[in-house]
Amino acid sequence: MKYLFQLLLLIIVGNATASSSCTNSTKVSFYQEDGSLHVNYHVSAQVKQLELVANNKVSTAIEGVKGTQLTASDNQRVLLTTKDAGRFDIKLKPLGKYINATYTPYIDLGTAHGVHINSVLPFSILKDGQRHKIDHECATLSIQRADQTQKIEMQDGFVLLNFTATSTQGSQPPVTYYINENMPAWIVSEIKGNVTKALRYYAAELGDLAFPVQIMMSFEDSEHPFFDGGVYANKLVIRFGGEAYKQFDQGAQRHLQQFVYHEIFHFWTKPQQSWIREGGADYAAAIAMLDVGLLDKQQFQSKRAEASATCFMKFGHGANFLAQGWRGRYACGLAVLSRFLPSKSDFFKYWKTLDKAGKNDLKVLSNVSQKQYPRLISQLNSQESASAALKTLLGPIQYQQLPSNFNGTSAIFVHLMAQHCQGVVSFHTNHNVVSLYNQEACSWPLEKLVYEVKALNGHPLSSKPVELLTSYISRCQSERKAVLSGETFKVELPCAW
Numbered sequence: 001m002k003y004l005f006q007l008l009l010l011i012i013v014g015n016a017t018a019s020s021s022c023t024n025s026t027k028v029s030f031y032q033e034d035g036s037l038h039v040n041y042h043v044s045a046q047v048k049q050l051e052l053v054a055n056n057k058v059s060t061a062i063e064g065v066k067g068t069q070l071t072a073s074d075n076q077r078v079l080l081t082t083k084d085a086g087r088f089d090i091k092l093k094p095l096g097k098y099i100n101a102t103y104t105p106y107i108d109l110g111t112a113h114g115v116h117i118n119s120v121l122p123f124s125i126l127k128d129g130q131r132h133k134i135d136h137e138c139a140t141l142s143i144q145r146a147d148q149t150q151k152i153e154m155q156d157g158f159v160l161l162n163f164t165a166t167s168t169q170g171s172q173p174p175v176t177y178y179i180n181e182n183m184p185a186w187i188v189s190e191i192k193g194n195v196t197k198a199l200r201y202y203a204a205e206l207g208d209l210a211f212p213v214q215i216m217m218s219f220e221d222s223e224h225p226f227f228d229g230g231v232y233a234n235k236l237v238i239r240f241g242g243e244a245y246k247q248f249d250q251g252a253q254r255h256l257q258q259f260v261y262h263e264i265f266h267f268w269t270k271p272q273q274s275w276i277r278e279g280g281a282d283y284a285a286a287i288a289m290l291d292v293g294l295l296d297k298q299q300f301q302s303k304r305a306e307a308s309a310t311c312f313m314k315f316g317h318g319a320n321f322l323a324q325g326w327r328g329r330y331a332c333g334l335a336v337l338s339r340f341l342p343s344k345s346d347f348f349k350y351w352k353t354l355d356k357a358g359k360n361d362l363k364v365l366s367n368v369s370q371k372q373y374p375r376l377i378s379q380l381n382s383q384e385s386a387s388a389a390l391k392t393l394l395g396p397i398q399y400q401q402l403p404s405n406f407n408g409t410s411a412i413f414v415h416l417m418a419q420h421c422q423g424v425v426s427f428h429t430n431h432n433v434v435s436l437y438n439q440e441a442c443s444w445p446l447e448k449l450v451y452e453v454k455a456l457n458g459h460p461l462s463s464k465p466v467e468l469l470t471s472y473i474s475r476c477q478s479e480r481k482a483v484l485s486g487e488t489f490k491v492e493l494p495c496a497w
């Protein structure tokens with residue numbers, strides 16, 4: 001293994017030398033300090049302005065250091081200006097892990113690894129008001145670690161250290177895996193197996209992909225187990241960390257299957273409305289997993305029921321349904337799409353009709369009725385009426401089919417409190433006791449500051465979730481109230497369903 005690695009390194013050094021035909025050759029060097037990644041650029045042309053391709057999300061992590069300043073940025077470019085012609089220095093603040101995984105830049109020179117790093121590569125220089133492109137072949141990359149300089153090569157937009165690349169032979173689409181050498185073997189084979197099956201499955205339904213796919217998986221030392229990743233253009237980046245993942249674990253395996261089937265579907269998604277894109281990927285994953293035998297019918301039904309219950313109970317109040325980045329989009333998207341497109345063929349047929357502009361996204365609602373369209377949409381965006389609109393979209397909640405681990409108590413109190421406290425959730429659950437906190441936002445007839453609730457409508461909170469939910473919903477519908485009781489009190493709070 002060691003021999004192989006040295007051999008790879010030799011090839012890499014050979015390739016990394018900038019071609020002599022480059023007029024704007026650039027040396028880019030990375031080093032890490034206090035968790036931040038530093039990037040130094042040395043451009044052969046003595047210019048004072050350098051452009052990177054990076055979106056706004058990444059630009060918030062960039063700080064100029066020494067004489068470099070970040071002078072402009074939009075959703076595609078970041079402009080750096082320097083006092084010292086030809087030299088630019090930036091520092092990237094450590095980012096949240098979700099941004100790291102999907103949007104770059106992600107690098108940890110401490111414990112290995114790889115980077116999907118397009119965003120810090122020099123893109124062009126500005127000279128006499130003119131933009132001159134820098135080809136990636138004209139950039140020489142190196143990493144500084146422990147007083148050593150190691151030259152590196154970009155491969156498919158990844159800067160890689162201690163990774164092994166393998167390509168599948170003759171598959172459609174071609175798939176290249178970049179696998180960190182730390183990666184536990186069971187995870188590698190689990191991911192590869194699911195990726196192959198998911199690609200084949202979706203291609204059969206939606207047509208072949210027109211591009212090759214690259215998949216990078218890395219494993220890091222971490223005190224706490226973590227797992228994240230995402231799709232970016234034609235790349236899927238998956239990161240793991242922590243001892244817990246080193247041995248096979250069935251829970252982790254299930255999570256991985258769901259993750260891979262969801263993410264691979266994103267190769268067939270476009271910049272649609274985010275609830276359709278994410279809910280669609282969750283729904284597609286459930287359909288595919290049912291078909292290939294990773295879920296049985298019962299599990300598939302419970303997924304749908306759980307999504308609609310979660311959507312309604314958690315997000316029915318104060319939801320801004322059409323906002324990008326709204327956190328209810330997975331559950332609500334799955335619930336709405338699966339209600340209006342209940343069969344596999346309905347769903348895939350619908351998906352093929354989606355256009356790039358996202359104009360057709362809401363066609364799915366035409367099953368409700370074309371007339372209701374505008375009203376529904378405006379209701380969904382209003383704090384007061386979102387729950388009524390969601391009721392129309394979700395239909396009756398199939399709470400009888402909820403899985404036994406669905407957190408019924410939490411769902412109930414989210415729903416109840418949101419009605420009383422203007423969307424502010426003010427409770428805490430702990431071992432079958434719910435502590436309600438009296439807040440200014442709440443309009444309830446309570447006198448104490450904290451109430452320790454132990455029963456709902458006479459049912460102890462330790463009852464089965466389905467029992468509690470059934471009682472809560474039917475009492476809200478028939479008497480428009482919920483009865484909460486504890487050691488020394490019994491109160492009635494009005495509720496609507």
Ligand SMILES: [Zn+2]
Binds near residue numbers: 266281
């Ligand atoms: Zn997604």
